[in-house]
Each structure stands twice: as structure tokens, then as C-alpha cells.
Amino acid sequence: MGESLLSVKSLVKRFGAVQASNNFSLEVAQGELHALIGPNGAGKTTALNQLCGELMPDAGRVFFDGRQITRMPVYRRAQMGLARSYQITSVFEHLTVRENLSLAVQAHKGHSFRFWKKAVDDPVIRRAVLQAMARVGLEKRANMQAANLSHGEKRQMEVGMALAGHPKMLLMDEPYAGMGPGGAVELTKLIRKLKTEFTILLVEHDMSAVFSLADRITVLVYGQTIATGTPQEIRANPEVRQAYLGDEVNG
Amino acid sequence: MDKSPVNRKILSIAIGSALLLALPVLAGIAGESYLVTLFSRILIYALAAVSLDLILGFGGMVSLGHAAFFGIGAYVVGILSFHGFEGTPIIAWPFALGGHQSGLVLWPAAVLLAGAAAAVIGALSLRTSGIHFIMITLAFSQMLYYFFVSLEAYGGDDGISLFSRNTFPGIDLGNDTQFYYLCLAALAAFLFLSYRLVHSRFGMVIRGCKENERRMKSLGFSTFRYRLVCFIIAAAGAGLAGALIANQTEYVSPGLMHWTRSGEILVMVLLGGMGTLFGPVLGAITLLLLEEFLSIYTEHWMVYLGPFLVLMVLFAKRGIYGLIAGGNNNHG
Numbered sequence: 001m002g003e004s005l006l007s008v009k010s011l012v013k014r015f016g017a018v019q020a021s022n023n024f025s026l027e028v029a030q031g032e033l034h035a036l037i038g039p040n041g042a043g044k045t046t047a048l049n050q051l052c053g054e055l056m057p058d059a060g061r062v063f064f065d066g067r068q069i070t071r072m073p074v075y076r077r078a079q080m081g082l083a084r085s086y087q088i089t090s091v092f093e094h095l096t097v098r099e100n101l102s103l104a105v106q107a108h109k110g111h112s113f114r115f116w117k118k119a120v121d122d123p124v125i126r127r128a129v130l131q132a133m134a135r136v137g138l139e140k141r142a143n144m145q146a147a148n149l150s151h152g153e154k155r156q157m158e159v160g161m162a163l164a165g166h167p168k169m170l171l172m173d174e175p176y177a178g179m180g181p182g183g184a185v186e187l188t189k190l191i192r193k194l195k196t197e198f199t200i201l202l203v204e205h206d207m208s209a210v211f212s213l214a215d216r217i218t219v220l221v222y223g224q225t226i227a228t229g230t231p232q233e234i235r236a237n238p239e240v241r242q243a244y245l246g247d248e249v250n251g
Numbered sequence: 252m253d254k255s256p257v258n259r260k261i262l263s264i265a266i267g268s269a270l271l272l273a274l275p276v277l278a279g280i281a282g283e284s285y286l287v288t289l290f291s292r293i294l295i296y297a298l299a300a301v302s303l304d305l306i307l308g309f310g311g312m313v314s315l316g317h318a319a320f321f322g323i324g325a326y327v328v329g330i331l332s333f334h335g336f337e338g339t340p341i342i343a344w345p346f347a348l349g350g351h352q353s354g355l356v357l358w359p360a361a362v363l364l365a366g367a368a369a370a371v372i373g374a375l376s377l378r379t380s381g382i383h384f385i386m387i388t389l390a391f392s393q394m395l396y397y398f399f400v401s402l403e404a405y406g407g408d409d410g411i412s413l414f415s416r417n418t419f420p421g422i423d424l425g426n427d428t429q430f431y432y433l434c435l436a437a438l439a440a441f442l443f444l445s446y447r448l449v450h451s452r453f454g455m456v457i458r459g460c461k462e463n464e465r466r467m468k469s470l471g472f473s474t475f476r477y478r479l480v481c482f483i484i485a486a487a488g489a490g491l492a493g494a495l496i497a498n499q500t501e502y503v504s505p506g507l508m509h510w511t512r513s514g515e516i517l518v519m520v521l522l523g524g525m526g527t528l529f530g531p532v533l534g535a536i537t538l539l540l541l542e543e544f545l546s547i548y549t550e551h552w553m554v555y556l557g558p559f560l561v562l563m564v565l566f567a568k569r570g571i572y573g574l575i576a577g578g579n580n581n582h583g
Contacts, residue, residue, distance in 0.1 A: 078471030092462045107471035112452040119452040
């Protein structure tokens with residue numbers, strides 16, 4: 001494995017008596033698809049929120065692209081190239097597909113204290129928006145309000161938004177949640193394509209998807225990393241079997 | 252796509268503008284010259300309402316303190332022209348600062364000071380959201396209200412009267428018709444500016460923040476800065492309206508910034524249609540005309556206004572503007 005793009009060192013986060021992150025550590029190498037799995041309540045989302053900056057850890061450090069980002073605000077991490085997609089699809093429902101993607105593009109094309117010119121007429125933004133729409137296959141939906149898209153299309157658009165700024169790394173929070181079998185197949189195809197271009201941290205519950213996609217897997221139990229390895233290693237690890245996989249793998 | 256809502260919108264705006272342009276003539280024909288004065292007041296409140304719509308309808312910031320900036324604009328004109336007339340300095344130390352009579356000096360000063368106050372109030376208030384934001388803006392405006400109530404040098408509770416309207420090159424502000432057209436021009440200019448603003452890159456960011464601020468941050472926007480600048484621009488608009496109302500009534504009092512005044516401006520926006528820019532103009536016209544004519548018959552005109560408001564909010568989500576101009580896009 002190459003050098004770490006994202007490096008997480010012993011994060012601790014408590015909510016009252018609950019220890020949501022308990023010395024959580026993680027290394028994501030440049031170019032890999034790393035999956036973070038764990039049973040319900042293992043602290044996956046808490047961990048992710050600390051990586052993207054929505055939560056501040058009580059202790060520990062996070063490094064991204066050679067810089068410490070432990071206390072950096074969300075928007076600056078995003079500007080550094082750490083993009084995120086959400087578990088519950090998070091798009092601008094009242095804006096059109098074009099406007100949604102154009103906002104995502106805007107975030108990475110200089111400041112937006114531009115008060116006069118129409119945003120949609122800006123040639124730089126327009127070109128990038130067309131590219132982003134083509135990448136996720138939503139060209140035909142350009143002028144549709146996001147609220148009217150199907151669940152799968154929203155997911156696609158959200159990924160398009162995360163990619164619009166050409167991030168260095170993509171944090172995906174349970175992209176398979178709430179997806180039908182057809183949508184899941186489409187999504188796997190999309191992620192396989194993304195994998196060739198981006199470093200990805202995939203937080204996921206869906207086992208079959210994780211094992212077929214991931215280069216490496218980290219298992220989180222009670223806020224603590226209990227194992228990291230290739231899918232084969234994880235499958236064979238007795239501790240992991242006991243803590244989490246149980247009958248899902250055996251039976 | 253069906254083009255008719257767009258045409259209907261343009262047609263409504265054209266008819267509205269034509270009526271407002273012709274109003275002094277129509278009032279002259281009807282022999283009701285007081286209509287010119289009444290409508291000057293309405294246009295000034297419309298300007299304040301449009302400025303509130305920028306933060307409320309587009310930015311999703313429900314401020315109950317917008318009248319504070321309206322009042323600051325008015326007091327800047329009131330205090331400066333008071334000293335300008337008397338020829339006394341406002342402060343003598345550490346540097347002498349005299350008053351003034353010219354609108355060219357006073358109105359930009361009103362705009363700047365309202366904006367500066369908004370920078371401070373906004374920087375503190377915008378760290379909160381939802382009900383907390385409503386309460387903190389309310390608290391700030393009430394603080395300012397009591398500050399001016401206690402300012403004995405400028406009349407305290409009773410306020411101050413202007414000796415005359417300000418001067419303005421080429422225009423006789425004392426002439427009601429000329430003053431009316433000035434108010435109309437100020438409103439039109441602010442509407443045009445706001446229209447450009449909400450469609451610009453900045454406007455897109457503001458609208459994004461209204462809908463999903465968390466997502467905006469994760470896309471890489473420092474949302475606080477954008478919202479603060481929007482808050483300041485809206486306050487500057489209200490400051491200009493305040494400067495105009497001081498001239499219109501030739502009287503300034505703390506009542507201009509009482510929280511009920513903020514409520515009134517808020518009602519204009521809701522009534523006319525939030526996030527439509529032109530709607531708040533209709534809201535101001537409707538509310539102030541109703542107030543004017545219902546109060547002829549009863550002192551308790553609010554009793555009749557209340558149910559009307561409830562019906563509007565329940566059944567016309569985009570307000571009067573939505574009923575007239577149709578369409579459902581949030582593009583102003």
C-alpha cells in the first residue's frame with residue numbers, strides 16, 4: 001500500500017457516559033477503496049462526522065494530505081479536497097439538478113462574493129456542470145427540480161455533487177441505505193468506476209457490497225478499531241467473526 | 252415548457268409599475284392629493300419589506316429586528332440634519348463632527364451606519380439559528396429602541412422633528428410629487444439590485460444556505476460569511492428606507508424601531524409572498540391601504556386584518572404575488 005492520504009490517530013469522543021469513539025484509528029492509503037464497517041451503534045457515523053469536521057473529537061488527531069485537520073472547520077476540509085456524501089440523501093430539493101450541481105462546482109471555483117452576473121451564465125461553471133451531469137448520467141434531468149427525482153437519481157446527483165470539485169478523497173456514508181436491488185446494482189457500477197479515479201472511504205452496512213468492492217476493510221466495534229485488512233483477512237479474523245459478522249458470514 | 256407563467260409575471264410587474272408611475276397624475280385627476288403622500292409612505296415601507304425578503308425569503312433568516320436598521324437610518328438623518336440646521340457639532344472631541352442637510356451626504360451615511368450595525372448584530376446573531384435567531388434579533392432591536400428612548404438630547408421617547416426635508420441636487424424634496432418619484436426610483440433601484448443579487452453566484456449560495464446549510468458547508472462554503480454579508484445588505488436597504496421615512500414624515504422617534512414595527516414589515520413580506528421580491532411591495536401596499544381605510548371605520552382595524560392574514564398564509568403560500576403572477580419557482 002502507498003502513503004496514507006487520510007490518517008486517523010486514536011480519536012476519542014464521548015457523549016456523556018457513552019464512549020462513541022474509543023481510540024479509533026484508521027489509515028487510508030492513496031488510491032484505495034477502504035471500507036469502514038461495524039455493527040449498529042459501533043460509532044461509524046460519529047467517526048465519519050469527526051473526519052469531515054461536523055464533530056470535534058475530545059482527543060486524538062486527524063491528518064489529511066499531509067496536514068493536520070483535527071480542528072479545521074468543515075468547509076475548509078471540503079476545500080482541501082475531502083468530499084462527503086450523506087447517508088440520508090442531502091441535496092437541495094427546491095433547486096433544479098443544474099442548480100444543485102452548479103452550487104457544488106461554485107464551491108471550488110474561487111469565492112462567491114459575486115453579486116451581479118447570473119450564476120448559471122458563468123461559462124466556467126457551465127462547462128463544469130455539464131461535465132458533472134454527464135458523469136452521473138443526469139443530462140436529461142438538468143432542469144428538473146431535485147424533489148422530483150427518484151431516490152436512485154438523487155443518490156447519483158449527490159455523488160455528482162461530491163465529485164464536482166475534483167476532490168482528493170470521497171467519504172461515502174452508507175450509500176446503499178434504502179436502495180432497491182436495481183438501484184444497488186447501478187450504484188455498485190458507479191462506485192467501481194469512481195474507484196479508478198478517487199480514494200474512497202466507504203462506511204457501509206451492506207456486507208456483500210463491501211466485500212466485493214473494498215481493497216481493505218477496517219472493523220469498528222464499540223468505537224474502537226478491532227481489525228484492518230484485506231477482505232480475505234477480515235473474513236478469516238476470528239475476533240471480527242465473533243464481534244460482528246457472526247451468522248451473516250457463516251450461515 | 253409552458254411559457255405563460257413567465258409572461259404573466261412580466262405583465263403583472265409591467266402593470267404594477269405603470270400604475271405606480273401614473274399615481275400622482277391619477278391622484279391629481281381624482282383630486283385626492285393625499286394619495287401621493289400615502290403612497291410615498293407605502294413605497295418606503297415596500298423598500299424595507301423587499302430588503303427583509305432578501306434575508307427572510309432567500310436566506311431563510313427570520314429576523315424580528317429588521318426595524319432596528321430602519322430606525323437607525325431614520326435617526327442618522329434626524330440627528331445629522333438637526334445639527335446641520337442648528338450649526339452645532341454632534342461631537343466636539345476628539346474631532347469636530349458637524350451635521351448636514353444634504354441627502355447626498357445623509358442617505359449614504361444612513362445606509363453605511365445601518366450596515367455597520369448589522370455587521371455587529373449579525374456577527375453575533377448568525378451564530379444561532381431558528382427560534383434563537385428570532386429572539387436574539389428581537390433582543391438587539393429592543394436594546395436599540397430603549398437606547399433611543401433614553402437619549403434625552405434627541406427627544407427621548409418623543410423623538411425629534413426635522414425642520415425641513417433634506418436637500419437633494421435637482422430635486423425639491425419639499426414637493427410631494429417629486430418626493431414620491433424619488434421613493435419610487437429608490438425602490439426600483441433596490442428591486443433591480445436585489446433581482447441581480449438573488450440570481451448571482453452569491454444569491455445561489457444564500458438560497459443554498461436556506462435550504463440546507465450543513466450541505467453547503469460540506470460542499471466547501473463558509474456559510475457564515477455569506478449569510479452575514481446578506482444580512483448587512485438587507486440592513487443597508489432598510490437604512491435607506493429609514494432615511495426616506497425620516498424625510499417623508501419630517502419626524503423621527505424610537506417607535507420606528509419598536510419590535511412591532513419589525514413585525515409589521517414581516518407581515519408585509521408574508522402577505523405579499525416570501526422569496527418573490529415583488530411580492531413584498533404588494534404586501535406593503537395591501538397592509539398599509541387596509542390600515543388606512545379600515546381605521547376610518549374602526550380603531551380596532553386589526554380585528555379585521557387578522558383573519559385576512561390567516562387566510563392568506565393558509566391558502567396562498569406565495570402570497571398575493573403568487574395569486575396574481577402565478578408560477579411556483581422561487582426565483583423572484
